[in-house]
Amino acid sequence: MTLKKWAFFIFSLVQIIWLAGCSEKSFNPIERERDFIASLNIQEPSLDFIDEQGNVFTTWSFEKAYSGALLLGDDRVLLYGHQLDKIDVYTLSTGKKLYSKKVKIGTTNVYYAKNVNQFFITNSKMNTVTSFDKEGNELASTQLGNYPMSMASYKDQLYVINYKDTKLTVLAIEDLSVKQEWPIEKSSHGIAIVEETNELWIGGHGEGSKPNSSVKRYDLMTGAVQGVIEMPLMPVGLTKTEDNVLVVSHGHNELYVTDFDGNVKWQQEVGANPFVVNQFNDYIVVAGYDDHTLYFIKEGQVQKTVDVGKGAFQLLVREGKL
């Protein structure tokens, strides 16, 4: 081959590789009918999809430093990162990116309110919360306290904890207008709405060198303190299920299961540094951040453990589709 032909050949090869690299990366699709619990691992960002038998049936590995994920409805997953200036929305059934949305750096959390089909982004640099429709169109935005992060909604209200502040802000979902501000402790994190008792429960790390070891109960409408439930160190993972409130304390690696009145039904030491707990079918699933393991608990016993990627930090559950 002459030199010219060689040059052309190499040039074409480089072109092909470049084009291939440029094209949108797609992941293994997740069948629409399949139930799963997905673990978002943030040390080496990935999303592990696990079925009810405790098998990791697929893993999405990311190159971007995602720090959080959530399901938008049944077939979409939204990924965000505190240091990223874009959120990415993927379709689970195709494994392909649906859209990206440019946002300000500093996204601390994204919350999806199913009843209004909107998601909300809190930003720690701007100290704002912004609402979007399911297609990523911005709807409204409001200035909040310092470092807004934990969010929950009930009916037409959005509750936002200002993590480095001493207040919780209650907003109207419709236009994000501030309706109330409740005094809370600094470094509060973890939120659960117990509509049965008309309460809102808040966990937290505690401020400075004094770690927190309780969950506070507030009146859902007025913000009046209803009570304090003593917990092990640093209860930050709160999840309300049909008849329980699940609380994980990452400081003492403990799972507490309480009824809606705050009575501890049972407790168990589980995982290493767990931040999050969720219910998946009949299992309570706790994710150990330090040991990269998911614990499937049933009837107060660890039934199985699943190894996941490094830094399991969030659990996304899709079930009941069958």
Add this chain to the structure above:
Amino acid sequence: MKKISTRIWLLIFAFLIITVVFMYVLTDFLYEQLYVEDTESTMIEVGTKLQTMYTSGKVTDEFIAAIEHYNDYSNLNIFAVRNPRELSACVPFDIDYETLIGAEERQQLLAGEYVQKIGYEPRFDRQLISVVLPLVDQNRLEGIIYIYFPLAKISELASQEVILLFVSAFFFLIVISFFVYKGLRHIMRPLNELQTAVEQMSYGNYETRVPVNSSDEIGKLSSTFNDMAEAIQREDEVQKSFLATVSHELRTPISYVKGYSEAMQDGIISDTQKEETIQLIVREANRMERLTNELLQLARMENEQKEIILYPIPLTETLREVQQILMHQAQKKDITLQLTADDSLIVKADEVKLKQIFINIIENAINYSHEQSKVEITAIENNEFAHITIKDYGIGIPQADLSHVTERFYRVNKARSRADGGSGLGLSIVEQLLKQLLGKIEIESEVEKGTNVKITIPLMEE
């Protein structure tokens, strides 16, 4: 920065500083290597033993108390920590709190490895060496044993010494610099003296000399300088006396000419004496002319750098021609010029210069001979040279003057000088000419008996 001694001094000073700094850094480095390493290994050893006190489960108050108890008796600072916040357990969250260990260290500890740190710890607000050992149970970092030793303590230990070190290094530098400065001054003194002497020389003080105290390079330079100064001084004196002589020699005939011509102008001199006076003026003018001619000739010879072309000349014929030229002069004093020469002698010379040599010598011989005597001229061959001897029976030259007769304006009889009409340059010219012809002159004389001048000129090679 002008002086070379200052530069050398600065150079040595700089080297001294570099050496001191280097030594300090090296000492510091070795100290850190040895002391810190030793402390660290002790800490690891102690920590590993204490680690065995923990078996599993939560870190108990008893464990913490036990560690505290140990701390009371240890010279290391040891404590146990179980607050998860201190252990960076909240790392995924933005914590506005300075934890004891960082996220990466936590990972290392979770893996069961200990962590070594050296440097500033904000928690203790000082420089530390620390070792952190994990208390791990089923992948859970239940706590840590934190052992530290303030680096400052180590430097506190040495701080007195450091100050002493700095002060002594400082004084050492000053003392050494002083001695180096003094030493350099001592070494450089002869050079300074030389420099001053050269300066003096340039101002024309040729009598300047420098003391020679050593036999090293500077000593040799000094002694060479002295030689040079001597030579320059001698040459200067010669030059000065030459100029003085020349002006003196010229002034005498000029004053004669001036005096007589003024006298004639004023009519002081009678008509009968006029002829005689004019003859006198002419004679003095001739003397001046001859003097200036000869001076010119000498000056020209001294400036003549280029090689003179020598060619074969029949010696006897040249001598005969000279004899003819001077015949008249000799006859005036009734002196016989007797020539005995080998006709076959061919010398390598320049004819004009050769003639001039003979004329000057034979003229001298005639001038200083008594009347009715004779001048004998002989030429023989000897060892590829022609030896020409001019012998007279005249007044002769005193031994003391013999060596000076070839000097310019040197006269044996100073008083008689102008009466005999000599300029005092004749033999100087002869010597210069012979030098050009690669010949030699030798004069032997005895007072009132006569003089014998021997000239050697190379023969033509066959």
